[in-house]
Amino acid sequence: MDNSVPGTASIGRMPTVKRDTYTPDSLLSVAVRVFNERGYDGTSMEHLSQAAGISKSSIYHHVRGKEELLRRGISRALDGLFGILDEPAAREGRAVERLEYVTRRTVEVLMTELPYVTLLLRVRGNTDTERWAMDRRREFDQRVAGLVKEATAEGDLRSDVDARLATRLLFGMINSIAEWYRPERAAGEGSGDTSAEVAEAVVRTAFAGLRTH
Amino acid sequence: MDNSVPGTASIGRMPTVKRDTYTPDSLLSVAVRVFNERGYDGTSMEHLSQAAGISKSSIYHHVRGKEELLRRGISRALDGLFGILDEPAAREGRAVERLEYVTRRTVEVLMTELPYVTLLLRVRGNTDTERWAMDRRREFDQRVAGLVKEATAEGDLRSDVDARLATRLLFGMINSIAEWYRPERAAGEGSGDTSAEVAEAVVRTAFAGLRTH
DNA sequence: ACTGCAACCGAACGATCGGTCGGTGCAAGG
DNA sequence: CCTTGCACCGACCGATCGTTCGGTTGCAGT
CATH class of the missing domain: 1.10.10.60 (Homeodomain-like)
Structure with missing residues (x-):
């Protein structure tokens, strides 16, 4: 090809x-x-x-071999994701604001580092490398789940949906982007497929449902 | 084991x-x-x-061989999913009501036929069997996308998020259930993890965001 | 008692797997 | 000009792949 x-x-x-x-x-x-x-x-x-x-x-x-390529690829994805949590806007302010910021940035990182994050998301756990990847990913998820809990406690998120379930559904929306987003199709102007535009749509769709109003 | x-x-x-x-x-x-x-x-x-x-x-x-096991497993998942579209509540009534029903039932089928649907969702397209599976799955998605378009046209869904994007995010939420739901953990009473309860949470989370209010 | 067949088995098939080995060609540095 | 070492190669390794083959066993039907 x-x-x-x-x-x-x-x-x-x-x-x-x-x-x-x-x-x-x-x-x-x-x-x-x-x-x-x-x-x-x-x-x-x-x-x-x-x-x-x-x-x-x-x-x-x-x-060194096939598995090193997997490890390097996954590492790059994890570096991008964990980097988000160190950014100022993810550390300061009201929990729901931090959560929205992390959501938006996660979508952006997923789209700019698409192949690497896709690789991470598809790991199944057959080897040590894959299990390490799953552990690190779970760690990231739990950090975000903490934000959801905080925001719920502060009364900014609806409480009739369990926080853990809500986190999972949120990541479900975000991660599914890897299944359909193809950057070569997003070249045209006004196609509504730039990372910032998709991130905005995700935040709107997800949070208008999770927010108390 | x-x-x-x-x-x-x-x-x-x-x-x-x-x-x-x-x-x-x-x-x-x-x-x-x-x-x-x-x-x-x-x-x-x-x-x-x-x-x-x-x-x-x-x-x-x-x-006959390994691939037949794959084909049979995928077929079972597809039968369950397409069966939903033939149910009366998916064919009659206002589009947004049909969409909610299909969403709820898709979650339920995904959870009752979990292993088979999981297998379907992970197919990548290396063989003829896998490409057939992907085609059929895309067909199902497009049937639902049609409902989203209808409901948007009828003014029941917000129009500031593209219908195709909204469909993808909706399926992102639904399909992600396969990544974390484990039936053996849902045995206890009031664990909030029966298929009907999860389906209700998905519908609430998704539609409160997609609906006009 | 005999037959037929479903359900199973161990051994082996050619193909392909991830990985190793002993090179070759060639540009840069002295 | 000669040496060095990087980037690359074809040939080959033992292991494992999905599949096939020639049985063996035990039960149902007659």
């Missing part, structure tokens, strides 16, 4: 940032794309080598 | 409905459980044989 070229072909000869060959990161972006298309278990090293345009054995020059 | 016994051991000797050995359907329920635990591609016939307590080759006495 897509015989992609390693990096952006640059005429510069000096060891600038860009290279003509693969780096662990540029190879990762190819691998993660294939993982998402075929599933991690359904992807063989042969598939990866064809998608990258180098031989199977050459992949091992850049990374 | 679980060396399950084929069927419910019955003392009856005549060819009643229940058997002491595996039927394609009873084997299917074991296989689908393992598929969901390990992922379809991550499940080998050896895994299935161990979970079923019979040898690998014996599986082929009941079904």
Whole structure:
């Protein structure tokens, strides 16, 4: 299908940032794309080598093996998500405001780091790496669940729906974006598919239902 | 782990409905459980044989192969979902009422047929069987999207969120139930986890946000 | 008592899996 | 010019994949 070229072909000869060959990161972006298309278990090293345009054995020059590619991809997603919780707007102010902010930013990170977050969301728990990913993800969910509880206690969220259930449904909406959002389709103006616009729609849809009014 | 016994051991000797050995359907329920635990591609016939307590080759006495187990499992989920659209309450009345009904029933079917629907939702499209499953699922989604459009046109749903996006977020909430609902945990009274109770929470959370008020 | 068949089994098939090995070519540095 | 080392390769490894084959066992029907 897509015989992609390693990096952006640059005429510069000096060891600038860009290279003509693969780096662990540029190879990762190819691998993660294939993982998402075929599933991690359904992807063989042969598939990866064809998608990258180098031989199977050459992949091992850049990374230790298949599982390292999975771990690196998942790490990138987790870094993006946990980074949200460290931002000022996620730490200060009324709980419901912090929750709205985290929701909006989670949608944005999910869309800008789409392949990596998609990979994270599909992990099942067969290996140590996958179980570690699930644990870290659960940790993120629980941090947000704490915000939901706080906001409910402060009377800003309706209390006739259990906080844990509400959190799950909220993440259900957010995470489902990975199932249908395709950035190449969002190029046109006014398509209503930029990350900020989708984030706004998610917040409106979710919070108008969760808020007390 | 679980060396399950084929069927419910019955003392009856005549060819009643229940058997002491595996039927394609009873084997299917074991296989689908393992598929969901390990992922379809991550499940080998050896895994299935161990979970079923019979040898690998014996599986082929009941079904043609691994992919037939996938196809049967997915079919069962699709039958349940499309069955909803044929029910009277999904065909008569105001669009927003039909939409609420379909939403509620979809949650219920998802929870009663949990393993089969979970299997359907995780299909990625590597084989013909998987692509057929994705096509059928998209067909179901579009039928519901039609209801959303109708209800929006009738002025019962807010129009500041695109109908297609709203449908996707609605299914995001519904389908995410497969990610966390575990029936064995819902046995206790008042746990708020029966299918009707969860369905009610989903409808409330989703529609209070989507409705005009 | 004999037959037929459902339900099962171990052994083995070719294919493919993730990963290793011993190179080759070539650009940069001295 | 010669050396060094990065990026890459084809050939191959043992293990495991889904599937097939040739049985064996035990019960139902006659």
